[in-house]
Amino acid sequence: MRKIILAITLSLSLAGGGCAPQLAVLSAVTKTIDNPVTKNDLFQIEASLKLVTTGLKTYRRLCLQDAVDKNCRSNIEAIQPYSSQVYPLLAELSSFVRTNDQVNAIVVYKRLVNIYTSITTEAAARGISLGV
Amino acid sequence: MNYEKIMAVLQKGLAALPALIAAGTDVMPLIKRMQAVASGAAVTDAELDALEASIKSDMDEFNSPLPPK
Numbered sequence: 095m096r097k098i099i100l101a102i103t104l105s106l107s108l109a110g111g112g113c114a115p116q117l118a119v120l121s122a123v124t125k126t127i128d129n130p131v132t133k134n135d136l137f138q139i140e141a142s143l144k145l146v147t148t149g150l151k152t153y154r155r156l157c158l159q160d161a162v163d164k165n166c167r168s169n170i171e172a173i174q175p176y177s178s179q180v181y182p183l184l185a186e187l188s189s190f191v192r193t194n195d196q197v198n199a200i201v202v203y204k205r206l207v208n209i210y211t212s213i214t215t216e217a218a219a220r221g222i223s224l225g226v
Numbered sequence: 227m228n229y230e231k232i233m234a235v236l237q238k239g240l241a242a243l244p245a246l247i248a249a250g251t252d253v254m255p256l257i258k259r260m261q262a263v264a265s266g267a268a269v270t271d272a273e274l275d276a277l278e279a280s281i282k283s284d285m286d287e288f289n290s291p292l293p294p295k
Contacts, residue, residue: 133269133274134263134266134268134269136269136274137260137263137269137273137274137277138260138263138264140274140277140278140281141256141259141260141263141277142260143281144256144277144280144281144284145253145256147280147281147284147285147288148253148284150284150285150288151284151287151288154287154288157292158292158293167292167295170288170292171292174288174289177285177288177289178285178289180281180285181278181281181282181285181286184278184281185278185282188274188278192271192274
């Protein structure tokens with residue numbers, strides 16, 4: 095049990111910087127208007143997000159098996175308003191990067207970073223260590 | 227792109243690998259690929275498509291309403 099909790103904590107922290115297992119890299123990728131988002135950048139963002147979403151999915155599965163903290167259901171419901179925005183924004187970002195629409199790509203990129211911050215802030219307020 | 231920061235995050239990921247694997251998650255291939263891309267390897271559209279589909283699947287599951295207890 096302790097191992098599982100540790101794994102979740104680490105995977106979440108990997109995503110956030112770690113929970114954002116993936117979102118961690120996202121937070122590290124600070125773009126400016128003069129810094130275009132390339133396909134390689136998009137891959138790093140998506141791979142980071144994948145690590146985070148893997149951690150979140152695992153947390154939910156363990157929650158449904160009563161294998162993590164007793165507040166996990168309310169924790170999940172508190173994060174969902176933010177996590178539900180992740181994929182739509184990512185799809186938009188991908189589309190803009192693939193068509194080289196850099197102005198909109200950077201705008202959406204910043205919105206994704208804000209969502210990431212909201213998720214990690216909400217998680218921290220609920221005692222979930224995201225490692226950020 | 228700040229590769230120094232990305233590499234720092236990758237290092238964190240590598241340090242967390244044993245625990246992730248113990249939880250049944252094999253993230254090594256993805257982390258190795260991230261390292262390769264950070265070193266300049268080309269990314270294909272098919273690769274991005276697969277990642278996006280996988281993230282969507284994860285998020286659809288996580289965001290679905292919780293069943294009654």
